[in-house]
Every structure is written in C-alpha cells, then in structure tokens.
Amino acid sequence: MEEYNSGEEVSFNPDEISVSVKECVEGVIGxxxxxxxxxxxxxxxxxxxxxxxxxxxxxxxxxxxxxxxMQKSGAGLHTANSCYWDTATDxxxxxxxxxxxxxxxxxxxxxxxxx
Amino acid sequence: MLLHVFPVTYFEFACRLRxxxxxxxxxxxxxxxxxxxxxxxAGFVVxxxxxxxxxxxxxxIGGNAYQHNRVNQWTTSIVEQCLSQLSKLGKPFKYILTxxxxxxxxxxxxxxxxCFWDNSTDxxxxxxxxxxxxxxxVSVFGLAI
Numbered sequence: 001m002e003e004y005n006s007g008e009e010v011s012f013n014p015d016e017i018s019v020s021v022k023e024c025v026e027g028v029i030g031x032x033x034x035x036x037x038x039x040x041x042x043x044x045x046x047x048x049x050x051x052x053x054x055x056x057x058x059x060x061x062x063x064x065x066x067x068x069x070m071q072k073s074g075a076g077l078h079t080a081n082s083c084y085w086d087t088a089t090d091x092x093x094x095x096x097x098x099x100x101x102x103x104x105x106x107x108x109x110x111x112x113x114x115x
Numbered sequence: 116m117l118l119h120v121f122p123v124t125y126f127e128f129a130c131r132l133r134x135x136x137x138x139x140x141x142x143x144x145x146x147x148x149x150x151x152x153x154x155x156x157a158g159f160v161v162x163x164x165x166x167x168x169x170x171x172x173x174x175x176i177g178g179n180a181y182q183h184n185r186v187n188q189w190t191t192s193i194v195e196q197c198l199s200q201l202s203k204l205g206k207p208f209k210y211i212l213t214x215x216x217x218x219x220x221x222x223x224x225x226x227x228x229x230c231f232w233d234n235s236t237d238x239x240x241x242x243x244x245x246x247x248x249x250x251x252x253v254s255v256f257g258l259a260i
Binding site (some may be wrong): 034036039040042043044046047048051054055061062063064065066067068069070071072073074075076077078079080081082083085086090091092107109111114 | 134151163181183184187189191193194195197198201202208209210211212213214215216217218219220221222223225226227228229230231232233237254256258
C-alpha cells in the first residue's frame, strides 16, 4: 500500500514533474505508431496517470494536466500558455516528446491552495 | 467593491437597510438595470468566458490563412487579450489559458485535459474555432482563490 507524502515544501518543482511525466508518456505510447483509433485512449491514459502521480505527492496544489498528440505529416502546430496566478507559489511544466510518427506535448499547471 | 454574495433578492437587500418603500422600488429598478449593482455573480461563468475567447480569436486571426512566421504572434496575442479581459471581470480567480493553432492539412490531432480541483468553485471552458486553413483551440481554466 503506497503512503501519501505530506511534504513541507510549498512551491512547485518542475524538474521532478518533468521526469515523472516523461515516464508516463513513454509507458503509454513509447514504441507505437500514430493510430487514429487508439489516440483517444492514449491521451486519456497519459493525463490520468500523470495526475495520479502528482496527487500522490500529497502537496497542497490544484492541478491541470493537458496532453496533445499530433500526427507527423508536415502540418504546422503552435501552442501558447498564459497564466494569471501567484508566481511565488504556482508553476507549470511542459514536456515535449516525439517518435517517428507523432508528437506529444504534455503541460502540467500547479496552483497552490491556501489552507 | 461590490457586495457579495448572499442569495438574496435586490428587494430584500434594500429592505434590510430600512429604506422607505418608494426608494426600495427605485433601487430595485436601478439594480436590475445595472445587472450586478448589489450582488456580483460568483463562480466560473462559462458563457462570459466563451464570448471573450471568441471575440479575441476573431480579432486576431479572422480570415487570415496559416502563416508560419505570424503564428507565434497570433497565439501570444490571443492569450494576452483573453487574459486581460478575464482579469477585468474582477473575480477572485487564478486563470490558466492555453491556445493551440494548427494548420489544416489532414493531420490528426487529439487533446485531453484532466483537473484536480474543487468542483464546486472551479471551472473550464474550451472554444474550438476554424477557418479555411487554420484550426484554433483555446482553453481557459479558472481556479477560485
């Protein structure tokens, strides 16, 4: 039975999150080619697993996890994020991953909860 | 600063201040004319946010075709405009906006989001927009402070 970690740190640590998100993505789509019938399950699975890992850390944050998977076919794709929050306690992390046939971009936003 | 937020009618509110009835009625007409003069609508209102996003996208991209060297400015401009309009609403929210612009050439794209928040106070709104050569997807997440 895994234990919840009630950590003392209040601010967001993007490096740790980045590592666990990359592992999630590798675990779900590593080694597969773009498949239209499965991509729905893949995105849902990536966001759920990432969120579960984040919540298990037991920190006082609200989280938003966003995942985009795009087929590599020469089309241009551009994304931008903007956030209106408390820069001392809140933060975000974006992980870009690709293989031969697709791009995957996962963004995690963490907003501190005032207790 | 607007008064917040008991679920009380304008009439009851004015009565509580012991104004004469004629004044109360006049205040109620004034309040309903102004909309939210006495009581501000709390919570994340999807329609308002959706309108803000649509206007911002139309104003930025409009009928333009996908251009690689301008797309950067477009995404930045859309999120900045939306964010400034949202902060003008004056609600006690933190906001996160994402904007994706994709060229139409037959490629497949899938996006998913999941959120760990307070369902009763927080909310999101996603607007999908397109023209002949561009798809644009804007998501706004509002988290109550």
